[in-house]
Amino acid sequence: MAIESEDLRNFVAVVEAGSLSAAAEILGQTTSGVSRALTRLEQKLATSLLTRTTRRMDLTEEGLAFLLQARSILGALDQAEESMRLRTQKPVGKLRVDAAAPFLLHCIVPHVGAFRAAYPGIELELTTNDRFIDLVEQRTDIAIRIGELQDSTLHAKSLSTARMNVVASPSYLAAHGVPQDVEALDAHTLLGFSQPDSLNMWPLLHAGGDRYPARAAVRASSGETIRQLALHGQGIACLSDFMSQADIAEGRLVRLLAQADSGYRQKISAVYYRNTQLARRISCFLDFLHERL
Template sequence: MDHLTSMAVFARVVEAQSFSSAARTLGLSKSAVSKHIGRLEDRLGARLLNRTTRRLSLTEMGEVYYRHCARILREAEEADLEVGRLQDEPRGTLRINAPMSFGLLHLAPCLPGFMEAHPHVRVEVSLDDRFVDVVEEGYDLVVRIGNLADSSLIARKLAESRTMIVATPAYWNAHGRPRHPRDLSRHNCLEYAYLSTRNEWRFRAADGGETLAVRISGTLNANNGQILCDAALAGTGVARLPAFIIGTDVAAGRLEAVLTEFAPPPVDIYAVYPHNRHLSAKVRAFIDHYVDWLRQRRQEMPFS
């Protein structure tokens, strides 16, 4: 790409009508400027400048070449300015991915306010409970829940949510309330397909000691938490779900939490985005807006 630098040097020489002036503008020595022009002429096999002790003038070939060089430099400057505007002012397309239930309940309501505040940003939202590859699939930002694997991605914690063991009061009345996690073995436990410890629910010991692992089984396995919540509300069985899905149902008495003294560890909720020294304005603006929105709703949100 060195010839592009030589093209820029050539254009500056023409505009300054002097090797010395161009050198000062570019922060180069006069000899370095002369070498750039010489290499360019050698590469093209044509003389671009007529040089005398008093003045410089363009050859016919030089006039044609200069027009192209000047256009290329203008486009490069416009590209720099456009990137600068994108960095300074949120604009362009913002691609977000989030888990289905969380996205519907706690992301979708935030979007209208963000778009109103930033009318030059077009938002594309994809809701999916599977683990997406942020970089390979071209997302600007994803919401992830739970432990994060080590990676080159940047993560900002948004909130945390309790995990609860729930069923309807009618289900507990019919099948008995467990007093210990081991008692879940005789219940119809509704399974989340993407749980890392599939067929196994983990709890904290009541005395704060080591983690308890309990094998569970049931008649429903789903890859979406809302499906499990709906099944639990219908009295089908027992669900292990985060409070951001079931908190309002627990508060309203539609679901009853048990084994609270053995509560599973809370899950963390993160905004995750690719590592980039120049974080784009649209991503930065959305994260700041979302954190403020979550903070304002903290009293309403059944996370903890």
């Protein structure tokens, strides 16, 4: 005979309550009904789970082993039930999302309308920072981070990866020429990041390896600022695909040195603290964003 979840709940209740009568009161059943259910379970298992006397009950060795399994199974069932219950409910409340300005503008803002239509009960609060922030200090629920993640106590979800494009505007190239190889970049005006300096290691194959150390004549803290400088003909930049692909497609920027691309892809991740009250809002947003990236 198959063991049912009700069998497990009755057994665990008896053990935790300490007596048949106390378990019966908790379960809303009669003492005799709980006793019969326990006997049926032992018959199904062909073993004794409890030794019963007029004064006390003790778990047998088999009963102790079965108790651990029963609790694990019931916990999994409760978790599955809660998960399904949450899936049928529309999440509500505020969700604070932080990202670097370029990612926010190019990858989140275009989809806000669709997200709000799908989840009208979630109030989005969007902030921008070009540096990694403390989520608790900044009262942020999710932070989108570009590049390698540092070890931390935060939970992380990989969202996508992005190719890096070396680009310049047609006006800059008309005035200064098109670099034919990586070494030719040394003679050009390069646009880079003020920090971290790792962002100025461009993923290009050359005689010195697979990362070209760009010596920037103009630096900025924001990728969007660098993009605008490139669009205005101020030099050559290395920008993530998500913020440069539209400019390349429409001719505002020209991709350079594609033959020297090392194949490096910039990681895009979301980090957050696991919070049961926020879990549904966080998972809705991250699943939605992951589909679109």
